[in-house]
Each structure stands twice: as C-alpha cells, then as structure tokens.
C-alpha cells in the first residue's frame with residue numbers, strides 16, 4: 045500500500061509498505077480523509093507534539109475511514125462501519141488515568157505520533173479509539189473531529205455562562221473552531237481578532253461562515269473593552285501577553301496555542317491577583333470525541349466549511365516545510381497518491 049513515511053526529520057518519502065494486519069484488539073481502517081495541522085509541521089521538524097515522533101513513522105492524527113478487518117477480540121465494530129479515529133491511546137493504569145485525567149497519562153501513545161497514522165491507505169488502531177459515525181457525517185467532516193474535540197476539551201475546562209463575552213485571539217482554523225464552539229456552548233457574544241482587518245472578504249467570512257459577532261484588529265494594543273473569556277489560539281509570546289491584558293475582572297484565559305518548548309512570555313502577577321484571573325492550559329482531548337461528533341451531526345458546527353485546501357501526497361513536503369501556507373488542509377487519501 046502507499047504510505048507517506050517520515051523517514052528522517054524534514055523529509056517525507058512515498059513508500060510502498062505492507063498492509064498492516066490488525067492485532068487482537070485492533071481494527072484495520074481503509075483511510076478516507078486525513079486532516080493536517082501545525083502539530084504535523086512540528087513533528088516534521090523534530091519538535092514534540094503530544095509526544096515525540098521518531099522516524100521512520102507515518103504521520104496523520106486526524107483520520108476517518110471504513111473498517112475493513114477486525115481483530116479476534118474486537119466486539120464493538122463490524123466490517124463496513126464508518127469511523128473517526130481519536131489518535132490518543134491511554135494506558136488506563138497510571139495514576140492520572142485512574143483519577144479520571146487520562147489526557148495527562150504518563151504512558152500516552154498516539155496514532156500518527158508514536159505509531160503509524162493515517163497518511164497511508166490502511167491504518168490499524170485499537171478499537172477503543174475508533175468512533176462510529178452517524179450517516180449524515182461525511183468522512184471529510186469526520187477527519188476534523190480531532191481538532192474539534194481538542195477545542196471542546198478547552199471549552200469544557202472553562203466555566204461558561206450565557207452572559208459572558210468572549211474574544212478569540214487568532215483567526216486560523218483553531219481560532220475559527222473556538223468561535224463556533226463558544227457560540228454552540230451559549231456564550232452570548234464572541235469576538236475574533238485578525239491581522240487582516242483590511243481584507244473585506246476575509247472579515248465577511250469570519251462573520252458569516254465562522255459566526256463571529258465582531259472582528260477586531262489583532263495588532264491593537266488595547267481593545268475597546270475587556271472580555272470574560274479570552275482564548276489564545278496562536279501560541280506566540282506577544283499574543284499570550286495580549287491575552288492576559290484582554291481579560292476582564294474575574295476573567296478566564298485559555299492558553300490553547302502551542303508555543304515552542306523554550307518559549308516564555310511576561311505577565312504582571314499583580315494583574316492576575318487584582319483581576320482575580322484564571323489562566324488555564326488545555327492539552328489534547330480526553331473523551332470529547334462523542335461530543336464533537338454529536339455537534340457535527342446536529343449541524344451545530346460544520347468544520348469542513350473551514351477547510352481551505354485539498355492536498356496531494358506529492359505536495360506534503362511543501363506543506364509541512366511551510367512552503368504552502370493555507371488555513372486548513374486535508375487529504376482525500378484515495379485521491380491523494
């Protein structure tokens with residue numbers, strides 16, 4: 045089968061691998077769609093995602109497809125089931141797993157990070173990470189369940205009330221998903237910041253498709269007002285500083301954007317004290333796949349509206365090295381090779 049293998053850092057090679065045989069507890073998936081994101085770019089460069097990716101490895105942690113084979117002890121799936129795959133595999137044995145915080149698992153493994161992912165025609169995964177799809181959820185939508193489930197986890201960590209006003213700092217795919225999710229959770233007014241306020245078409249997209257109530261200039265040092273909920277969805281130090289400043293008294297700041305491991309930002313500790321701020325981190329997606337799929341199926345969120353490019357396998361090195369820049373890319377695996 046065709047597979048895109050990260051054979052060394054900063055290089056993918058199209059290789060012919062043997063089709064995997066599912067182990068006892070595994071299902072074999074014929075991959076339909078794979079989403080790619082900044083985490084793949086980090087792994088490509090040798091930076092950590094949820095864990096380190098050690099070559100040779102097949103990336104692809106945002107996967108959907110059809111079950112084509114099942115291992116002997118698999119009980120929940122049949123050949124022909126349409127599924128989305130949660131990449132994160134918990135050990136169920138460590139203290140974090142046993143205290144209902146599996147995202148902090150000390151033995152975390154992940155499809156497309158520590159074991160082969162979806163940038164290949166067939167991928168084998170434990171049945172516990174496969175989720176059946178309702179008929180009205182497309183494979184393209186389903187491949188975006190993973191990023192949406194991470195956003196749902198972030199919002200779940202906040203105390204959301206309908207009267208709140210929120211701002212999302214950063215208008216990339218993740219920021220856009222946050223606007224949609226905060227609205228779906230009942231936040232009354234959601235603002236998004238952009239560096240392209242002069243691009244009328246883009247601002248119109250942020251309002252009409254993404255659903256932002258207001259669009260503001262990301263470069264502003266001082267917004268007109270303070271916000272009850274601030275989501276940092278960029279991961280750079282300047283925006284992290286801006287996030288703390290934008291929070292109202294009693295505000296909650298969600299630090300969602302992924303910075304580099306050595307990155308630091310400066311913050312006034314007096315401001316955290318005096319405004320009684322909560323500054324919250326958010327890591328991966330503990331059991332939020334069901335919620336994400338349900339929101340897509342109910343038509344509350346359609347992440348496929350936010351996809352800006354369908355990539356081919358031959359273009360993946362250009363995408364991962366940053367030569368191709370786009371808001372959100374997916375691969376239709378049948379058509380990708």
Ligand SMILES: [Zn+2]
Pocket residue numbers: 080081082083084105106190191
């Ligand atoms: Zn991702």
Ligand SMILES: [Zn+2]
Pocket residue numbers: 134135136137138139140141142146148149150151152
């Ligand atoms: Zn664990």
